[in-house]
Amino acid sequence: MSRLAIIGGDAAGMSAASQALRRDPDLDVVAFERTPYTSYSACGIPYWIGKDLSHERGSAPLIVRSPEKHRERGIDVRTRTEVIGIDLDSRRLTVKDLETQTESEEGFDELVIATGAVAKAPPVPGADTVEPSRTVDAAERFHAALERGGDSAVVIGAGYIGLEMAEALVKRGLTVSMLDIADQVMNVALDKDMAEHVLRGARDEGIHVHLSTPLESIEPGVVHAGGRAFPADHVVVATGVRPAVAIAIDAGLEVGELGGLLVDDHQRCRGADGVYAAGDCVESWHRLLERPINVQLGTHANKQGRIAGVNATGGDASFPGVIGTAVSRICSVEIARTGLTEKEVAELTDFDVVAVTAQSTTRAGYFPGTGPIWVKLVAERGTGRLLGGQIVGVEGAAKRADVLAVAIWTGMTVHELEMMDLGYAPPVSPVYDPLLVAASAAVRALDS
Numbered sequence: 001m002s003r004l005a006i007i008g009g010d011a012a013g014m015s016a017a018s019q020a021l022r023r024d025p026d027l028d029v030v031a032f033e034r035t036p037y038t039s040y041s042a043c044g045i046p047y048w049i050g051k052d053l054s055h056e057r058g059s060a061p062l063i064v065r066s067p068e069k070h071r072e073r074g075i076d077v078r079t080r081t082e083v084i085g086i087d088l089d090s091r092r093l094t095v096k097d098l099e100t101q102t103e104s105e106e107g108f109d110e111l112v113i114a115t116g117a118v119a120k121a122p123p124v125p126g127a128d129t130v131e132p133s134r135t136v137d138a139a140e141r142f143h144a145a146l147e148r149g150g151d152s153a154v155v156i157g158a159g160y161i162g163l164e165m166a167e168a169l170v171k172r173g174l175t176v177s178m179l180d181i182a183d184q185v186m187n188v189a190l191d192k193d194m195a196e197h198v199l200r201g202a203r204d205e206g207i208h209v210h211l212s213t214p215l216e217s218i219e220p221g222v223v224h225a226g227g228r229a230f231p232a233d234h235v236v237v238a239t240g241v242r243p244a245v246a247i248a249i250d251a252g253l254e255v256g257e258l259g260g261l262l263v264d265d266h267q268r269c270r271g272a273d274g275v276y277a278a279g280d281c282v283e284s285w286h287r288l289l290e291r292p293i294n295v296q297l298g299t300h301a302n303k304q305g306r307i308a309g310v311n312a313t314g315g316d317a318s319f320p321g322v323i324g325t326a327v328s329r330i331c332s333v334e335i336a337r338t339g340l341t342e343k344e345v346a347e348l349t350d351f352d353v354v355a356v357t358a359q360s361t362t363r364a365g366y367f368p369g370t371g372p373i374w375v376k377l378v379a380e381r382g383t384g385r386l387l388g389g390q391i392v393g394v395e396g397a398a399k400r401a402d403v404l405a406v407a408i409w410t411g412m413t414v415h416e417l418e419m420m421d422l423g424y425a426p427p428v429s430p431v432y433d434p435l436l437v438a439a440s441a442a443v444r445a446l447d448s
C-alpha cells in the first residue's frame, strides 16, 4: 500500500490528507503535528481571546476537526510529534515524540509539507520571551495568563492580527497600547489614506495607538519604545511571520526570494518527485505582479492543500494564483483589500495608474443602520483595467470587495464596473452601490 505523509496538521496539511483519502480510501495517510490539535482556526483566536466565542468548552470552538475525528475517518494522526528531518533519497522522515522525547523513523512514498509560518521576533532585547498566539495551545496559555490578572497590555505591530488582538484585549477590560514603527496602521495591507479610517475606529474603541514608535526592548511588566515606557502586564508581538521551511531547506528543497518553498501550480516542490507543499510555507503566484509572493492566508492554505492531496493521489488539479484579497474587522470597522494598493503599484510595478476614493453609505442614506463606506480603486491609465480596490466602512462594507476581486480576476475595466448590474434595496445598498460610485469616479479621473 502506498503511504502519504503530511507534515503539519492544520489547514493545508489536513486538507491534503482529507482530499487524498477521499480519492483513495485504501491509501495509508499519516499526519504529523507538533501541537495537540489538528484543523484548528488560528483566524478565530483573537475572537476566542476577546470572548466573542464561548469558553464553556474551553478552546473547542476553535477546533474544526479534532485528531480523534480525523482518525475515525482513517487518517493516522500523530499529535505532539515533530518532524525534525526529511531524507528525500531514502524517503524517510525523522520524527520526535514530544511527550517522550524519543526519535524514530517513518517512511513515505508521497510527501506533503504544510508546516505553515513562524512569527518573526523583532530584533530587540526581550522579544524572544513573548510567545505568539498562533496556535491553539499557545492561545490557551495566553488566555490562562490573562486570567491570572493584570490590567495593561502592549500590542506590538499594527497589522490586522495586532489590531484584532488589541480589540480582544480591550474587550477584556485591559488598557491597551499599540505600537508600530510605521506611520500608519495596516502598513502592508492598505494605503495610508484608507488606513486613517481604521486608525480612527481603533482609537474610538479605546486602543491607544502609537505610530512611528520603534520598539526598543521588552522587560517584565514594561515595554520601551520611541523613548517611552509602556506598562505591559501582557505583551502581544504581531510583527509578521516567515515561512517555516528549516527542515525543507535542510532536505535540499528550494525556496524563493521571499523565503517560501518554490512550487509549481500543482503544488509540486521543484526538483523533488512526489513531494508537495502548500499553505503559509510556500510562495504563490500573484496574477497581477506575475511573480511568486509569500502570502499567509487560510483561504489559500485550504485550497492549496486540497490541490496537493489531489495531485499526490494521481489527479490533476492546479492552483490559479492569488490577487491579494483579504478582509478583516477591527472594532466596528470592516476592512477589505484586493489586487494592488497604490503604494504597491508604485513600489513593485511599472503600471501607470489613477487612484480615486469615493465616500458613500452602506445602505440607503435614510435607512436605519446606514453608515460610511470608503472605496478606493486603482485603475490602469489608458486601458482602464481595474488593478486594485480597498474598502473601509461600517458593517456591510468588506464583502463588497469580492465583487472587485472578480472584476480584477477577469480583467474588467472600471468602465465596465461602472455599469455592472449590482443589486439595490434600501436596507442593503444605496441605489448606486458604493462600488459603482467609485467606478464612476475612476472613469472621470481616467477621462480627465
Ligand SMILES: Cc1cc2nc3c(=O)[nH]c(=O)nc-3n(C[C@H](O)[C@H](O)[C@H](O)COP(=O)(O)OP(=O)(O)OC[C@H]3O[C@@H](n4cnc5c(N)ncnc54)[C@H](O)[C@@H]3O)c2cc1C
Pocket: 007, 008, 009, 010, 011, 012, 013, 032, 033, 034, 035, 041, 042, 043, 044, 045, 046, 081, 082, 083, 084, 114, 115, 116, 117, 133, 134, 135, 161, 244, 247, 278, 279, 280, 281, 296, 297, 298, 299, 300, 301, 327
Ligand atoms: C491570529 C491569526 C488570525 C488569522 N486570521 C486570518 C483570517 O481572518 N483570514 C485568513 O485567511 N487567514 C487568517 N490567518 C492566517 C491563517 O490562519 C493561516 O494562513 C493558515 O492557518 C495557514 O495554514 P497552514 O496549514 O499553511 O499553516 P498553519 O496553520 O501554521 O499550520 C501549520 C502546522 O504545522 C505544524 N508544524 C510545523 N512544523 C512542524 C513539524 N516540523 N512537525 C510537525 N508539525 C509541524 C504547526 O504546529 C502547525 O499546526 C490568521 C492567522 C492568525 C495567527
